[in-house]
Amino acid sequence: MKQYKALLRKEWQTHRITFLIPSYVVTAFFVFSGLISVYGAIRYGMPDFISIGETSRIDPDLVIRGLLYSMSVVLGWFCILSSMQSNENMLNGDYVKKCEIMHNSQPVSVLKMMAAKLTLSIPLMMIQYALLAVISGVIIAGVLSIIGVYSFGTCIGAVLSPLVMIFLSMMSITAIFWLFSCMFRKQAFLKLWISLAVIDVFRLLVMSVWQEIQLFSPFGYFFRIFFLPFSMVKSDIVTFKVAWQTIGMHENLISLLVSVLMFIAGYFIYKRRELS
Amino acid sequence: MTLYEKTFESNPVPYEIDKVCKNYGKFQALDDVSFTLPWGKIVGLLGKNGAGKSTLMRCMLGYLKHEGKVSLDGMELKHRDHRVFNQVAFIPDISGLDDRMTVKQSWDYIKDMNPHFNNDRAERLLAKSNLPMNKKVGKLSKGMKTKLYLLLTLSLDVRYLLLDEPTLGLDIAFRKEFFNIILGEFFDEQRTIFISTHQVEEVEDILQEIIFIDKGKIILNEEVEALKQRLHVITIPADRIAELEAHKPKVINSTMGFVSAVVDAKVEIEGAIYNRPKLADIFMEYVGGNNEAV
Numbered sequence: 001m002k003q004y005k006a007l008l009r010k011e012w013q014t015h016r017i018t019f020l021i022p023s024y025v026v027t028a029f030f031v032f033s034g035l036i037s038v039y040g041a042i043r044y045g046m047p048d049f050i051s052i053g054e055t056s057r058i059d060p061d062l063v064i065r066g067l068l069y070s071m072s073v074v075l076g077w078f079c080i081l082s083s084m085q086s087n088e089n090m091l092n093g094d095y096v097k098k099c100e101i102m103h104n105s106q107p108v109s110v111l112k113m114m115a116a117k118l119t120l121s122i123p124l125m126m127i128q129y130a131l132l133a134v135i136s137g138v139i140i141a142g143v144l145s146i147i148g149v150y151s152f153g154t155c156i157g158a159v160l161s162p163l164v165m166i167f168l169s170m171m172s173i174t175a176i177f178w179l180f181s182c183m184f185r186k187q188a189f190l191k192l193w194i195s196l197a198v199i200d201v202f203r204l205l206v207m208s209v210w211q212e213i214q215l216f217s218p219f220g221y222f223f224r225i226f227f228l229p230f231s232m233v234k235s236d237i238v239t240f241k242v243a244w245q246t247i248g249m250h251e252n253l254i255s256l257l258v259s260v261l262m263f264i265a266g267y268f269i270y271k272r273r274e275l276s
Numbered sequence: 277m278t279l280y281e282k283t284f285e286s287n288p289v290p291y292e293i294d295k296v297c298k299n300y301g302k303f304q305a306l307d308d309v310s311f312t313l314p315w316g317k318i319v320g321l322l323g324k325n326g327a328g329k330s331t332l333m334r335c336m337l338g339y340l341k342h343e344g345k346v347s348l349d350g351m352e353l354k355h356r357d358h359r360v361f362n363q364v365a366f367i368p369d370i371s372g373l374d375d376r377m378t379v380k381q382s383w384d385y386i387k388d389m390n391p392h393f394n395n396d397r398a399e400r401l402l403a404k405s406n407l408p409m410n411k412k413v414g415k416l417s418k419g420m421k422t423k424l425y426l427l428l429t430l431s432l433d434v435r436y437l438l439l440d441e442p443t444l445g446l447d448i449a450f451r452k453e454f455f456n457i458i459l460g461e462f463f464d465e466q467r468t469i470f471i472s473t474h475q476v477e478e479v480e481d482i483l484q485e486i487i488f489i490d491k492g493k494i495i496l497n498e499e500v501e502a503l504k505q506r507l508h509v510i511t512i513p514a515d516r517i518a519e520l521e522a523h524k525p526k527v528i529n530s531t532m533g534f535v536s537a538v539v540d541a542k543v544e545i546e547g548a549i550y551n552r553p554k555l556a557d558i559f560m561e562y563v564g565g566n567n568e569a570v
Contacts (some may be wrong), residue, residue, distance in 0.1 A: 014376040063503040066319040102425075104339070109359040130338035271356055275339035 003108050005024045007116035010103075011090055013229035019120060019128070019210060020088045022078040025199075026132045046243060061154050068158035069139060072133050073229040076166035079129040083121050083170055088188050090117040091270065099264055100275055110271045118263065121174055126167055133159040168252055172225040175259035175266075182266035185273075252257040290315065291364075291436060296335050296344035298328075298492075305331040306342065307492040311454070313436065316465035318482050320500075321472035322559050323489035329472040330369065330491065333440045337366055362392065365429045369441035371421040375414030379407050379424060386428045398431035401461065420451045426454060430461045437462055439471040443478075451478055476555050486555060490563045500555070507558060508549040510537040510543065519545050525562040527557075537561070 008154045012019070094100035117240070141152045180195070181188040196218045244273035291313035298306040306330050323329045335342045338357045346353045353360050360387060373382060383402070387393045407424055408416075416424065422442065429437065437458070441507060443451040459482060463469060473479055486503065488496040494501075517535045520528060525537035538553045538561040553561075 002388050006385055009388075010374075010381075013381055014374065081395070093376075097375055098370055099372055101339070101366070101368045101370075102372045102374060104356075105337070105361055105366050107391065108389055109358050110356055123499070196368070206554050213295050272341075274341060274355075276334065 003106075004112055005114060007108070007113055008119060011116055011120045014093065015086050015089050015120065018082060018089055019125070020130055021082040021085075022075060025078050026075065026136060030136075061151060064140075064144065064151055064154050065158045068137065068155055069161055070230075071136065072159040073162045073166070075132055075136065075168070076129055076162055076229055077226075079125050079132075079166065080170045080173055083125045083174045086125070086190075087117070087121050087174055087177045088181045090120065091178070092185050092188065095185050104275055111138075111267065114267055114270060121238060125170065126163075129193060130160070130163060131153070133163070162229040168255060169225050169228045170256045171259045172228075173222070175262035176222065178224060179262045179266045179269070182270040228252075278333045278390075290349050291336070292345075293332075293336060293346040294347070296330055296332070296342050296346065297342050298335055298342040299338060304491050306335065309344070309489075309492070309494055311466055311494060311497050313470055313486060314485070315435075315468060316471045316505075317484045317487040318463065318471070318474070318479075319487065320479060320483040320555070321470065321487050322476055322555065323472070323488060324563065326420045327489045328492040329489060329539070330440050331492075333366070333438050333472065336360075336438065337364065348404065351549055361390070361434075363434050364436040364438060365432045365434045366438045367425055367429055367440065367442045369444050371415045371425065373421055373425055375412065378410055378412050380409040382413055382424065383409070383428065386431070392433045393435050394431055397461070398427070400425045401430060419446055422446060422450070422454065426457060430457065437466050437467070437469045439469065439473070441473055442471070443473065443475065455479065455482065476559070480555050483555070488562050490557055496562055503558060504552055506541055507553050507561070508543075509536055509538055509553045510545055510556060511549040511551065512545055512547065516545075525561060529557075529561045561567065 034125065043050055094103050137155040138152075141155035144151060144155070175191065177188070180192040184191050200217060200219045205216060209214055291403070293312070294310050296306055296309045297304070309328075309332060321329050321332070328551050333339065334340045336346055337357055338346070338353050338360055341355045348360055348363060351359065377385065383398075387395070387398070405423060405427055407420065407427075413421060413424065424452060426442070426473065437517050439458075443454050455478065458469065469481060471483075482499050486496065486500050488493055510520065511534050514533050514535050515532060520535055520539075523537070523539045525539055526534050528537045536551075538557045
């Protein structure tokens with residue numbers, strides 16, 4: 001446990017900037033919005049919020065839910081992007097910085113080293129996402145209460161509803177990047193896109209020659225899992241409970257299984273690396 | 277009886293390299309390398325650039341896949357086998373430290389990662405050093421980086437210290453300090469230092485055994501004292517070079533009207549000057565060629 005904590009601390013010390021990108025984005029968003037609001041209030045005076053709340057013909061609950069859900073999904077995407085980049089940095093950063101010998105000269109297994117990297121990439125990233133979503137929900141609920149819309153529960157519910165979908169999406173996308181980062185020491189990100197493109201072009205060629213054949217599209221899979229959180233918008237009422245139920249869907253379970261297999265495959269590929 | 281002594285009794289050949297081969301494509305970096313690293317000795321590894329010194333050390337540590345067997349205390353080590361670091365510490369030819377961490381972070385990292393970290397010794401070594409604890413490693417000079425790596429490594433209670441050109445690119449004062457610290461803090465009759473270096477003259481007096489490696493093959497593995505007694509340097513006037521050539525030395529050096537060569541200690545030439553050979557001279561006699569790479 002002591003070793004695991006030390007590994008986790010090392011990953012945090014060396015990769016916290018990439019890891020915290022979503023927090024920087026959210027902070028910048030609220031600071032910028034706050035400054036604009038203060039500037040507007042000073043320049044043009046306080047708007048008549050109460051009358052807006054009273055005269056609006058649209059169901060505020062629906063608007064708030066939709067807007068906050070979308071905002072939460074965008075925040076989730078930042079977390080996924082940050083997780084992807086952290087993955088590549090953590091798996092290959094020691095090589096790039098020419099210090100992998102030091103890190104690999106300790107009596108600690110490769111499995112433990114990779115577990116620490118993965119902990120930062122997914123569970124801790126998810127915690128960051130949930131915290132940012134809740135903080136954003138609380139801030140927005142507070143602002144809304146100024147205009148007479150008291151909807152704390154709706155706000156928190158809306159920002160947390162995509163949590164499960166973001167988790168699925170993050171697991172699936174991070175797993176792909178994990179695998180490629182384990183395979184390639186340099187430019188794994190670029191090589192992933194090239195590989196996906198090459199496979200897809202090949203797939204289209206085969207399908208154009210043998211039209212009866214339907215082949216799996218890696219690009220299609222990638223985009224499906226990336227946009228997974230937005231698939232929930234089709235539902236009339238997106239609640240946390242509804243979102244949770246979707247995890248048991250056949251397609252999502254397969255995605256989870258594929259992701260786990262990719263993590264395992266990545267481990268074995270990474271372990272076979274030679275250090276020079 | 278100490279733990280080392282107990283282990284020694286149960287396994288007197290603790291670090292064994294047996295028929296190790298390593299290929300990089302068609303290039304054979306190591307060719308059937310076999311030797312055992314004895315207890316309580318300082319062993320030097322000498323070879324030209326590209327002879328296979330670093331590759332050998334990396335195979336011994338499990339960094340590289342290879343053919344043949346490397347075993348420690350009778351336990352066969354596999355590729356990326358972390359168990360080796362329970363008994364072995366390594367300092368590579370490059371700084372190798374993580375530039376992104378501060379000195380303190382690096383110190384705490386090794387302390388928590390390595391169960392063999394000796395806190396008392398570490399504190400003592402740290403107190404003697406003037407390392408800036410809050411400075412990023414990347415901002416340290418090359419000498420300071422090497423010193424930090426050395427102090428971290430010497431804080432580990434391990435039996436083997438593998439050094440791969442550890443003082444490369446450092447000034448002479450620091451190189452002297454480096455070896456003094458190692459001898460003072462690490463070496464005893466139960467611990468072994470295996471060192472590859474180009475600056476052979478700096479370690480010449482401390483080496484007890486020497487291994488010459490050339491083109492991936494071990495060409496000599498012998499006690500330094502025995503080797504120096506077996507050979508000597510003969511110097512004669514340049515006009516008598518034929519007498520020296522008769523003994524077929526691989527290298528004959530010419531200096532200010534005299535020629536000299538390393539030959540068998542039994543060889544005697546009338547009127548010649550005899551000297552104890554230096555390791556660099558012996559190496560050249562075995563390997564041939566110029567001595568720039570030694």
